[in-house]
Amino acid sequence: MTHTQQLLADDPLWLIILKVVALFAVGVVLTLVMINAERKVVGRMQQRPGPNRVGPNGWLQSLADGLKLAFKEDIMPVLADKPVYFIAPVIATIPAFVAFSVIPFGGEVSIFGEPTVLQLVDLPVGVLVVLACSSIGVYGIVLGGWASGSPYPLLAALRSAAQVISYEIALGLSIVAVILYAGSLSTADIVEAQQTGWYVWLLLPSFVVFVIAMVGETNRAPFDLPEAESELVGGFHTEYSSLKFALFFLAEYVNMVTVSAMATALFLGGGMAPWPLSNLDFFHNGWVQFAVFIAKVAIFLFVFIWLRGTLPRMRYDQFMRLGWKALVPISLLWILTIFAIRTYRNSEGGDLSTLLVVLGIVLAVVLVVAFLVPDKPTRSAEVEFVSDYPVPPLDLEVPTPARHRLRASASSTASTVSTAAPSKSEIENV
Incomplete structure (x- = not known):
C-alpha cells in the first residue's frame, strides 16, 4: 500500500462526507463558471459583449438560468x-x-x-x-x-x-x-x-x-x-x-x-x-x-x-473517418513503437539510435502510403470528384409515366411554335 x-x-x-460534498460543489461551480465564461469568450471572439446584466459584470447569468430552468413547466x-x-x-x-x-x-x-x-x-x-x-x-x-x-x-x-x-x-x-x-x-x-x-x-x-x-x-x-x-x-x-x-x-x-x-x-x-x-x-x-x-x-x-x-461542425462521415482511419491507427502504431523501444532497451547490447531510425523509416512509409492511396470515387468517372460521402450518380435517369412524357412533348412543341421566327408572308401582311 x-x-x-x-x-x-x-x-x-466525516472527512469522507466532506470530500464528497466538496467534489459535488467543485463540479457544479465549475459548470456555472464554464457556461458563463463560454458565452463571454465566444462573445468576445464575435465582437459582442456577451452576458453583462445579471450580477457583477454578468457573472451570475448562469445561476439565473439554472433557477429559471428549475421553475419552468415540466x-x-x-x-x-x-x-x-x-x-x-x-x-x-x-x-x-x-x-x-x-x-x-x-x-x-x-x-x-x-x-x-x-x-x-x-x-x-x-x-x-x-x-x-x-x-x-x-x-x-x-x-x-x-x-x-x-x-x-x-x-x-x-x-x-x-x-x-x-x-x-x-x-x-x-x-x-x-x-x-x-x-x-x-x-x-x-x-x-x-x-x-x-x-x-x-x-x-x-x-x-x-x-x-x-x-x-x-x-x-x-x-x-x-x-x-x-x-x-x-x-x-x-x-x-x-x-x-x-x-x-x-x-x-x-x-x-x-x-x-x-x-x-x-x-x-x-x-x-x-x-x-x-x-x-x-x-x-x-x-x-x-x-x-x-x-x-x-x-x-x-x-x-x-x-x-x-x-465549423464536421460532417458525420468526416467525423467517423477521423476516428477510425486516423486516430485509432495512429494510436496502434504509437503503442507498437513504444513496445519496440522498451523491449529493445531492456535487451542486452541494443542500440537505441538504430532502432529509432528504423522505426522512423517504417512510420514514414506507412504515412506516405496512407496519404497517397486515394479514396474510392463515388460519382461517375466523368466528374472529377473523390469523396466517401454517399451521393447518387449524376447520370441517373428516373423513368417517367407515359402521360408525363406526352405532356412534356406537347409543351415543348407549343413553346417551339410560339418562339419561332415569323414568315415573310406574315411580315408583308403586317
Missing part, C-alpha cells in the same frame, strides 16, 4: 416511456460526478488537523473507472432519445452512441502508452511518476490523440453531431424541459471538466508546477498544487471554448 492509499484509508467518516410527451424518460438524465449525470472520485487534485494537506490527500479514493484501476463512467454516461443519452417517443431525438441518440463508442476506443488507446511508462493504472501513481518530466513531452502523439478524442467524447463542437440543430432540431434532449433538461446540460459540462482533469493528471503532472517553479518549496504545498491543478483544467476548458468559436 502506497503512502497516498494509507492516508486515504485512515480518513474518518412537459412530458404523450408517447414517452415515463420511467425511462425520467431516469435517463440521472444516468447521464451521476457517472460524470463519480469519475471525480479518483482524480488527484493535489498533494498531502491537513483538514481540521487530519492529514489527508486531496483525493476521495485512490483505486489500483482508477483510469479504468473514468473510462467506465464515460461509457455508462452514454446510456443516459441513448435512453433519453429512445424514451422520448419522437424520431429526431432517437436519431440523435443513435448518432451519439456511434460517436462515443468510436472515440472511446481512441481515448483508451491513447492512455495505454501512459500506463506502460507509469507502470500503474492508479491516477495518483501516474502523477507521481511524472516527477522527472511530464508525459506531454515524452508521449506527445498520445496527448494529441487524447485531446481530440476527449472533444469527440463530450459531444462538443466541432463534433457536436447529436445536438446539430440544423439537422436534428435540438438533439437527443429535444423533448426535455425544466430540471431534466438542466441535468443533461449539467452532465455535458461536468464531463468536460472530468476529461480535462484526466488530461491534466495523465499528461501535465497533475498539481505539479512547471519547471523551474517545481523546484520551489512553495509549490510543494497541497493547497497550492490544488490551485495549479485548477489552472491547468481551466486551460483545457478554454480550448473547448476556442474550438467552438473557431471551427
